[in-house]
Amino acid sequence: MKMLENETELIRSGIKPPFKITPHWESLLNGRLDDPLRIQVVPSLQEKLRDKAERDDPLGELSHSPLPRLIRRYRDRALVVATGRCALYCRHCFRRRISGDSDISRDQIQNIAQWLGANRDVMELIISGGDPLMLPHKALLYLMDECRRFRPDIVLRLATRIPIVDPARISRRFIAALGRRRPLWMLIQTNHPRELSAASLRFFGQIQRCGIPMLNQSVLLKGVNDDVNILEKLCRDLVAAGVKPLYLFQGDLAEGTAHFRLPLEEARQLVDNLRSRLGGLAMPNFAVDLPDGGGKVPLAPNHILSDDEHGWLLRTPDGVEGYYPKEG
Ligand SMILES: *Cc1c(COP(=O)(O)O)cnc(C)c1O
Numbered sequence: 001m002k003m004l005e006n007e008t009e010l011i012r013s014g015i016k017p018p019f020k021i022t023p024h025w026e027s028l029l030n031g032r033l034d035d036p037l038r039i040q041v042v043p044s045l046q047e048k049l050r051d052k053a054e055r056d057d058p059l060g061e062l063s064h065s066p067l068p069r070l071i072r073r074y075r076d077r078a079l080v081v082a083t084g085r086c087a088l089y090c091r092h093c094f095r096r097r098i099s100g101d102s103d104i105s106r107d108q109i110q111n112i113a114q115w116l117g118a119n120r121d122v123m124e125l126i127i128s129g130g131d132p133l134m135l136p137h138k139a140l141l142y143l144m145d146e147c148r149r150f151r152p153d154i155v156l157r158l159a160t161r162i163p164i165v166d167p168a169r170i171s172r173r174f175i176a177a178l179g180r181r182r183p184l185w186m187l188i189q190t191n192h193p194r195e196l197s198a199a200s201l202r203f204f205g206q207i208q209r210c211g212i213p214m215l216n217q218s219v220l221l222k223g224v225n226d227d228v229n230i231l232e233k234l235c236r237d238l239v240a241a242g243v244k245p246l247y248l249f250q251g252d253l254a255e256g257t258a259h260f261r262l263p264l265e266e267a268r269q270l271v272d273n274l275r276s277r278l279g280g281l282a283m284p285n286f287a288v289d290l291p292d293g294g295g296k297v298p299l300a301p302n303h304i305l306s307d308d309e310h311g312w313l314l315r316t317p318d319g320v321e322g323y324y325p326k327e328g
């Protein structure tokens with residue numbers, strides 16, 4: 001891949017997250033400097049700019065951490081940071097403060113397993129990172145099994161970008177081992193339709209045949225997918241591949257990511273436009289994470305135009321108006 005001089009300089013200077021790319025991702029590039037896939041992984045001088053709204057820990061995760069590597073922002077869901085490592089590092093990553101950090105230890109896993117046993121209102125554990133599929137596969141299965149030790153009922157959600165950035169990394173045997181650990185959901189991150197390569201689609205098929213449902217989250221990124229036609233194609237291609245688009249996120253206020261963010265009002269208009277084109281299966285929830293850890297806020301439009309004593313005047317996303325009566 002051709003690099004500009006200032007990019008090479010940034011990489012040499014030890015920028016965080018470090019520059020890292022997979023041969024698979026490199027094979028998807030189109031050779032242009034403004035390639036939406038290239039700009040997701042190659043460091044840019046714009047990362048040196050700091051906005052005063054940006055923070056090191058944009059979601060306030062450190063203050064919602066009852067144990068090392070465990071984040072609990074909701075009563076019923078918790079998230080474990082299995083590692084800081086990823087197959088490639090996304091320049092827009094909001095957990096960039098931990099990029100490259102070590103894997104979870106056996107002791108930390110034991111402590112989390114005990115904690116889950118004592119916190120029975122937690123019904124779902126999200127295994128995230130970094131990318132949990134970077135763990136040695138035995139270590140990841142150990143993590144899953146230990147977390148079920150006192151909580152055989154817990155639902156697991158594996159959040160990973162490996163199926164998109166390095167699909168050949170995962171063996172059929174390992175996929176079968178995941179299939180024996182249901183209820184398990186797989187949440188991937190895809191931001192541009194060109195990321196859905198033939199190898200990734202084959203991988204999705206294997207995962208789905210093991211009974212693991214797949215979901216996708218995307219980040220709204222300037223120069224990557226801030227275009228309604230691209231977002232529409234991405235969502236339709238995901239649905240065709242059996243993957244439900246779950247979230248489209250407004251960029252978080254992570255340091256050095258301002259060049260990727262759209263003003264929220266512009267983002268809303270883009271998403272409203274998308275909503276007028278897609279049905280419920282293909283349309284992701286547009287959400288923004290509150291800085292300092294409040295949680296995700298879905299930014300849905302208000303479809304109620306007015307109401308009176310007889311009922312409500314409503315409007316569908318594609319503009320049809322209708323009256324829904326009050327009863328009694
Ligand atoms: C996103 C997130 C969740 C999951 O929230 P959902 O609404 O179920 O997707 C849970 N915990 C943390 C810390 C999160 O960031």
Ligand code: SF4
Nearest residue numbers: 086089090093130161
């Ligand atoms: S794969 Fe996820 S955790 Fe890793 S760099 Fe990309 S966004 Fe961050």
